[in-house]
Amino acid sequence: MTAELDTFRNETRAWLEANCPAEMRVPMRSEKDACWGGRKFVFQSPAQKQWLDVMGERGWTVPDWPKDYGGGGLSSAETKVLKEEMAAIGARSPLVSFGISMLGPALLKFGNEAQKKKYLRQIALGEIRWCQGYSEPGAGSDLAGLQTKAEAVSPGEEGGDHYLVNGQKVWTSYADEADWIFCLVRTSTESKHGGISFLLFDMESPGVSTKPILLISGNSPFCETFFDDVEVPKDQLVGVENKGWDVAKYLLGHEREMISGMGLGGEKQALGASLGGIADPLLRAAIADFDVDSLAFAAMSEQFIDQLKAGEAHPAMPSMMKYVGTELNKRRHELAMAAGGSEALEWDSDRSKGGKRARDWLRTKGNSIEGGTSEVQLGIVAKHILRLPGA
Amino acid sequence: MMILTDDQRMLQDTVRPFMAGEGAIKAQLRHWRDIGCKDGFGHGLWKQLGELGLTGMLIPESAGGAGLGQVEANLVLEEIGRNLTPSPFLATSVVAVRALQDSPHAGRWFPGIAAGETVVALAVDEGKAHDPAATALEAKRQGNGFLLNGQKQFVIQGGSADLLLIAARTAGAAGETTGVTLFAVPRDAAGIEVENVALADSSKAARLTLSNVAVDADAVIGEVDDGWVRLSRALGAGRAGAASELVGIAAGASEMTFDYLKQRKQFGRLIGEFQALQHRAAYLYGEIEIARAAALKAAQLIDLGDPRAELMTAVAKAKAGKAARLAVQEGVQMHGGIGMTDEHDIGLYMKRQAVLDELFGGPRFHAGEVARLSGY
Numbered sequence: 127m128t129a130e131l132d133t134f135r136n137e138t139r140a141w142l143e144a145n146c147p148a149e150m151r152v153p154m155r156s157e158k159d160a161c162w163g164g165r166k167f168v169f170q171s172p173a174q175k176q177w178l179d180v181m182g183e184r185g186w187t188v189p190d191w192p193k194d195y196g197g198g199g200l201s202s203a204e205t206k207v208l209k210e211e212m213a214a215i216g217a218r219s220p221l222v223s224f225g226i227s228m229l230g231p232a233l234l235k236f237g238n239e240a241q242k243k244k245y246l247r248q249i250a251l252g253e254i255r256w257c258q259g260y261s262e263p264g265a266g267s268d269l270a271g272l273q274t275k276a277e278a279v280s281p282g283e284e285g286g287d288h289y290l291v292n293g294q295k296v297w298t299s300y301a302d303e304a305d306w307i308f309c310l311v312r313t314s315t316e317s318k319h320g321g322i323s324f325l326l327f328d329m330e331s332p333g334v335s336t337k338p339i340l341l342i343s344g345n346s347p348f349c350e351t352f353f354d355d356v357e358v359p360k361d362q363l364v365g366v367e368n369k370g371w372d373v374a375k376y377l378l379g380h381e382r383e384m385i386s387g388m389g390l391g392g393e394k395q396a397l398g399a400s401l402g403g404i405a406d407p408l409l410r411a412a413i414a415d416f417d418v419d420s421l422a423f424a425a426m427s428e429q430f431i432d433q434l435k436a437g438e439a440h441p442a443m444p445s446m447m448k449y450v451g452t453e454l455n456k457r458r459h460e461l462a463m464a465a466g467g468s469e470a471l472e473w474d475s476d477r478s479k480g481g482k483r484a485r486d487w488l489r490t491k492g493n494s495i496e497g498g499t500s501e502v503q504l505g506i507v508a509k510h511i512l513r514l515p516g517a
Numbered sequence: 518m519m520i521l522t523d524d525q526r527m528l529q530d531t532v533r534p535f536m537a538g539e540g541a542i543k544a545q546l547r548h549w550r551d552i553g554c555k556d557g558f559g560h561g562l563w564k565q566l567g568e569l570g571l572t573g574m575l576i577p578e579s580a581g582g583a584g585l586g587q588v589e590a591n592l593v594l595e596e597i598g599r600n601l602t603p604s605p606f607l608a609t610s611v612v613a614v615r616a617l618q619d620s621p622h623a624g625r626w627f628p629g630i631a632a633g634e635t636v637v638a639l640a641v642d643e644g645k646a647h648d649p650a651a652t653a654l655e656a657k658r659q660g661n662g663f664l665l666n667g668q669k670q671f672v673i674q675g676g677s678a679d680l681l682l683i684a685a686r687t688a689g690a691a692g693e694t695t696g697v698t699l700f701a702v703p704r705d706a707a708g709i710e711v712e713n714v715a716l717a718d719s720s721k722a723a724r725l726t727l728s729n730v731a732v733d734a735d736a737v738i739g740e741v742d743d744g745w746v747r748l749s750r751a752l753g754a755g756r757a758g759a760a761s762e763l764v765g766i767a768a769g770a771s772e773m774t775f776d777y778l779k780q781r782k783q784f785g786r787l788i789g790e791f792q793a794l795q796h797r798a799a800y801l802y803g804e805i806e807i808a809r810a811a812a813l814k815a816a817q818l819i820d821l822g823d824p825r826a827e828l829m830t831a832v833a834k835a836k837a838g839k840a841a842r843l844a845v846q847e848g849v850q851m852h853g854g855i856g857m858t859d860e861h862d863i864g865l866y867m868k869r870q871a872v873l874d875e876l877f878g879g880p881r882f883h884a885g886e887v888a889r890l891s892g893y
Contacts, residue, residue, distance in 0.1 A: 418832055418884050422810070422811035436520055511799075515778075
């Protein structure tokens with residue numbers, strides 16, 4: 127086993143050495159350097175496209191998905207080796223995608239064979255960029271209160287056998303850049319949780335429109351998304367009609383894992399080390415105190431991943447991880463701002479790389495809101511892990 | 518892999534019910550406290566731990582021990598923490614064994630430790646704050662041996678120890694890590710005055726005054742002037758172990774508290790229904806899980822001889838201290854008035870946490886270590 131893994135490691139190292147372009151081995155300067163793929167994506171460089179193509183072809187954009195669906199078919203141990211070898215040469219992730227981190231796992235569990243064959247391969251190759259239609263103006267933390275309506279139009283009716291979708295979503299990340307949406311809709315008003323369905327549809331469908339929302343960071347990563355008599359073929363329903371909440375919850379678990387990892391993203395490096403000398407003893411103490419929490423959480427993250435792979439993680443643990451990871455990330459950026467003093471407040475200058483530090487700091491404030499607020503996560507832990515009454 | 522092996526789970530499955538039964542608060546901590554025991558722990562239990570093979574678990578098999586590692590010792594310590602079981606396990610089976618191993622003294626003392634008959638204590642602190650590099654207790658060459666003069670405090674189980682392991686300065690100045698030497702000195706050696714001090718948690722820690730204590734050259738453990746690495750190894754094991762004991766304290770206190778939230782009624786409903794308490798409980802739960810993961814990671818790195826062990830041990834001791842402090846404070850607060858009574862056990866957790874938090878350096882000391890080891 128170990129010998130096979132060693133062989134795999136050597137082969138992987140050699141393949142990466144031969145196939146990962148030099149430009150893809152330097153750290154991303156900003157979020158803009160990430161490769162999101164999709165029909166509208168403009169590659170930053172030929173190297174970025176080449177890296178996506180070779181990795182996609184090998185199934186290594188989604189190394190642990192089955193080969194039949196465009197994945198690499200790697201075991202969890204092999205996947206770990208691949209990640210380690212990529213990290214060792216500083217290789218960028220070839221593809222950042224909600225399809226990989228959110229929709230894919232849900233389709234693997236709830237999708238039918240035709241859906242898996244079609245959509246998973248597109249995700250793996252970075253052909254289709256997905257966005258998530260969950261929150262609504264009246265359904266934030268109380269997500270199951272969503273009102274976007276999907277009425278079934280039967281085959282007997284004119285142009286039938288589809289759903290007619292009407293309503294509005296909000297906080298749809300990159301809706302204006304996405305090709306398709308996975309969307310929660312209400313197919314029944316009989317029951318709150320039991321009247322929700324999970325639909326997939328093309329953002330170019332007639333009746334879909336988006337409007338970016340300007341945030342405090344000065345960026346607009348989120349949109350309002352409107353549906354006006356959008357026709358969605360019935361074979362684009364995932365799972366069973368009115369049972370979409372199960373799919374939604376499963377997907378949210380993966381989203382929380384992803385967000386909880388973002389805070390530290392496998393970083394085992396102390397914040398204080400990245401800031402260089404810290405003259406102010408009180409700030410140094412605050413940063414050291416943060417590093418204790420952050421490095422301890424890195425150990426927890428490592429353990430959580432091992433527990434997930436072994437099937438030993440409590441189903442509500444992603445909520446705990448998401449809560450802690452996002453709160454730590456906010457604290458990390460607060461401290462980085464403090465360390466930067468007045469210079470960290472520059473907004474447009476070249477010196478500040480267009481105000482990167484301040485904009486990143488403001489962006490983190492959304493971490494503990496998106497994907498379920500910190501308060502929602504604590505409620506889930508209280509109910510499902512601690513089993514406190516009435517939670 | 519940060520998942521316990523089958524063998525480690527078996528050990529846990531053996532130790533958990535044992536400590537919850539034989540090592541329970543009423544059977545041990547309260548019993549010895551209430552009868553005014555001078556040692557603060559029961560020698561009967563120490564002997565039983567020996568029979569279970571626990572007191573010598575870190576001793577190599579070739580020397581009559583179980584040859585296990587820090588991860589296994591930490592599993593035992595978590596159960597000790599959960600039940601506030603008083604015993605010399607941390608001081609003797611973990612710290613002293615790591616200090617003595619690979620030295621001629623091991624052959625003399627390991628059999629007694631493995632049998633649960635011998636108690637060994639490490640004497641390192643000299644002031645109210647943990648600062649091993651500041652060791653100033655003087656060991657001056659005299660004839661074929663040394664003459665020891667100075668004082669030590671916060672020597673856990675020092676009053677009941679058969680053997681004292683004393684960090685002394687043979688060269689250099691206080692603050693320097695070179696010039697520190699470890700000595701193995703029987704507690705009844707002439708010139709050692711022992712003041713047995715009861716601490717807040719009713720455990721015992723000694724203050725030692727050494728006046729012209731003459732020892733032979735072979736009392737030195739390891740090399741003269743070069744005891745720092747050995748002392749650090751022992752302290753590292755002690756800190757990682759204390760981290761797990763603190764996790765056990767946090768787990769015991771929080772489980773007691775979460776149960777109380779499900780029983781206590783006010784305003785006509787269970788207080789656990791109040792979101793103000795639910796969120797604090799959930800936050801506390803997370804902090805304890807993180808502390809446990811950090812302690813496991815530190816123990817694994819120690820067992821691997823990984824150079825990152827020192828950093829992770831500092832992280833673990835600090836994090837476990839913080840998590841356990843939160844657990845006992847929330848524990849007493851959420852219990853309300855009953856939490857302030859001696860009759861209820863939750864307050865015992867608070868007192869034990871405070872002592873263990875201070876032992877081998879508290880969260881601030883170790884946050885400082887994290888900064889130092891990370892280069893800032």
